[in-house]
Amino acid sequence: LTMETELRKALKEGQFELHYQPQKNIVTGRIVGVEALLRWNHPKEGFISPGTFIPLAEKTGLILEIGDWVMYEACRQNKQWQDEGYDPIIVGVNLSAKQFHQSDLVERVASILNKTGLQPSHLELEITESMAMSNEEDIIQTLEGLRDLGVYVSIDDFGTGYSSLKYLSRFPVNKLKIDKVFIQNRKQNEAIVKSIIHMSHSLDMKVIAEGVETEEQLTFLKNERCDEMQGFFYSKPLPPKHLNEMFQKQT
Ligand code: G
Ligand code: G
Ligand code: MN
Ligand code: NA
Numbered sequence: 001l002t003m004e005t006e007l008r009k010a011l012k013e014g015q016f017e018l019h020y021q022p023q024k025n026i027v028t029g030r031i032v033g034v035e036a037l038l039r040w041n042h043p044k045e046g047f048i049s050p051g052t053f054i055p056l057a058e059k060t061g062l063i064l065e066i067g068d069w070v071m072y073e074a075c076r077q078n079k080q081w082q083d084e085g086y087d088p089i090i091v092g093v094n095l096s097a098k099q100f101h102q103s104d105l106v107e108r109v110a111s112i113l114n115k116t117g118l119q120p121s122h123l124e125l126e127i128t129e130s131m132a133m134s135n136e137e138d139i140i141q142t143l144e145g146l147r148d149l150g151v152y153v154s155i156d157d158f159g160t161g162y163s164s165l166k167y168l169s170r171f172p173v174n175k176l177k178i179d180k181v182f183i184q185n186r187k188q189n190e191a192i193v194k195s196i197i198h199m200s201h202s203l204d205m206k207v208i209a210e211g212v213e214t215e216e217q218l219t220f221l222k223n224e225r226c227d228e229m230q231g232f233f234y235s236k237p238l239p240p241k242h243l244n245e246m247f248q249k250q251t
Pocket of ligand 4: 156157
């Protein structure tokens with residue numbers, strides 16, 4: 001089978017799963033969100049990382065169907081956690097460029113929220129800089145449509161793309177996610193990390209550090225007033241039932 005055929009089959013036969021990586025408020029230490037990360041549980045190969053199949057899914061357009069499934073499943077799971085009595089959190093979903101540029105994206109998101117019963121303010125869509133930093137009218141319209149719907153939008157891998165900072169201040173975006181390369185080479189990038197935190201707050205945005213792996217990194221981020229953290233220091237992405245255990249521990 002070609003990989004494209006295999007991907008179609010995977011979608012039809014339910015071979016995709018979402019894992020969730022917790023995001024903590026740095027001050028309170030509580031889980032305030034999770035990022036949904038796609039996993040392909042292949043019957044022969046075992047877990048396949050999205051890095052290997054997302055590019056093909058993008059090329060073939062299959063990403064639209066896969067992306068709808070991801071968003072639906074992430075919203076459904078988050079609603080289920082709320083129904084189970086856990087404190088409400090935000091679920092983050094990665095959007096690919098093709099998804100983001102669908103002319104009916106806002107309607108699709110609204111329909112998924114409607115079907116799953118999740119409140120818009122409990123969904124965050126992650127887009128990359130290159131998707132957002134453009135002057136095109138339809139991009140601004142999409143971002144405004146998402147804002148009016150009440151979902152959050154964050155900029156993923158911030159600092160690694162082609163940032164046109166002139167757009168950032170005009171864009172209805174809620175949060176910057178500092179790319180892990182800046183956190184992991186923290187000493188070398190200290191000035192950059194401080195500046196991104198400062199800039200986020202000046203623009204009335206939240207800021208989260210990705211790829212936090214050490215206590216030293218966390219202490220630095222706390223001192224610099226970074227809002228949230230995500231990374232292996234606290235937890236890798238995990239299947240949903242492990243999150244239930246983490247929620248229980250903190251109540
Ligand atoms: O999950 P992992 O740890 O391997 O992620 C690898 C890459 O795949 C990351 O860049 C991540 O943003 C991307 N990715 C993970 N899940 C999804 C998804 O559901 N949709 C899209 N478009 N990208 C995803
Ligand atoms: O591109 P995006 O930021 O969506 O992808 C998140 C990716 O980062 C996933 O592949 C996830 O597994 C990975 N990741 C999450 N936390 C850490 C971490 O602390 N260290 C490293 N090296 N990777 C991480
Ligand atoms: Mn992401
Ligand atoms: Na990222």
